[in-house]
Amino acid sequence: MSGPLDYQWEEERYTDGSKWRFLEHKGPVFAPPYEPLPSKVKFYYDGKPMKLSAPAEEVATFFAKMLDHEYTTKDIFRKNFYKDWRREMMSEEKSKISDLNKCDFTEMSDYFKAQSEARKQMSKEEKLKNKEENERVLQEYGFCMMDNHKERIGNFRIEPPGLFRGRGDHPKMGMLKRRIRPEDIIINCSKDSKHPKPPQGTRWKEVRHDNKVTWLVSWTENIQGSIKYIMLNPSSRIKGEKDWQKYETARRLKKCVDRIRGQYRDDWKSKEMRIRQRAVALYFIDKLALRAGNEKEEGETADTVGCCSLRVEHIKLYPEMDGQEFVVEFDFLGKDSIRYYNKIPVEKRVFKNLQLFLENKQSEDDLFDRLNTSILNKHLQELMDGLTAKVFRTYNASITLQQQLKELTSPEENIPAKILSYNRANRAVAILCNHQRAPPKTFEKSMQNLQTKIDAKKDQLSDARRELKSAKADAKVRKDEKTKKAVETKKKAVQRIEEQLMKLEVQATDREENKQIALGTSKLNYLDPRISVAWCKKWDVPIEKIYNKTQREKFAWAIDMADEDFAF
DNA sequence: AAAGTAACTTAGGAACTGAAGT
């Protein structure tokens, strides 16, 4: 495969840390301005209709749009919302409205529901018109020129204002995420490019020309005070090369992982506490694919942890459990407040060390009190150039996929069965990395539907078999060409139906096993795509069965590069 | 060495879309 969209992946690598020479783009697309509600849609305070000023009304609509969500009933959400809402009110509104519980947003809420219903009911022509308009905006703002390539931009739309909803038990849920204006925006582009124009009558906060970074646009968000960026799409050269580099680092780890494992096992015996802690933490990161675990500012975010920030309360030690010795039980909330629960037997030395680390501590104390991510990563850097905690996740994920594919793929199986094997290998990785999802709301139903199809297919199969049988009997008696041919046709039909049935059954298995597991994250971020490309080539599985269009674009470099002999 | 800043990757769920089923 080669064409104008292909990259020569090794072209122009800058050695001075610069990321590009030329960068030209049109700037961001702003959120549409607020449209006041029609006057017939009323807000009620204490049972009486009340006309709100535009700024107060806008914030009220944010709340109204979320009314069906459980979190609008949560104290923290309501408290944060109410506080920020009041800041947008005029002084009379402030004095009139003194209790959120007396606010009635239901008319607003119903209005928005009706609106979205109306949007669904739009005529074909209107839908087409919308689609064309979106396409036009995409063509105008969705691409940029970076060096000699036209590249797709990832997120060229500025995040619209609304109420912040963090994940898990977030102390800031319900706060107002304010509208971003041109005056908040920093533009990054090259000096010699045509600079993006701010909307009529406005100006950018700043235009800079920093080619040491990859972003095109940035602004500071008001909830956490962090910076948000507009960057390129994963299909871009700059992202692709970085991704490739990531997997090359993981492959370098493969070469020295035995040495490193030997080293941390030795360190379990160190006379220095900090070294023992470092070594046990690294063992967890390696064996369980835990995240590094930076410390977080209390009260600013949900209370989640990773390896280095584990607390006493997150593990339990069992000298003996279910016939196994030295079992550690983990139970904590990780990234995105996803629960990590695992019971694993560990080596005696690890167990003894953990007991030591727990001595004289309260449940809310740090398990590894002499360790943090910075110390750990500094140590890792000394063990291998470019090594950090997250490289272990990448390495263990990719090596697991490769091993599992080898183990699970049977040469004689057909393509659907091979794909099931692939998904099972993928699943092993997702389980390792604890990539969970909420069971889809329609899960039970969709399983049922599939079962119905399977039953129907089974009926169809027995019918076809019966027909085949009678055709055979017929052929035995008549012995002419016509009946012989009929037998062949029926045979084919049976075969085809068997295959279809098998495909459905495989699909059901796959879906059932996937109920609470998300494969996408590992596929997109942890698995060296060359492993999958090589596997597809080896077993003649079309790459389209494994990667959809977007994924093929993201992994173009790997599809280009890997042959069937590729080994991670 | 602790805290703060910046840039970038990783993450799950919501919204959207288009194809299959009725």
Added chain:
DNA sequence: ACTTCAGTTCCTAAGTTACTTT
């Protein structure tokens, strides 16, 4: 033509890491 559902895309929060400042 209309609905339903699965797959895809969008959205943006939440991490990691390197670097700078105090």
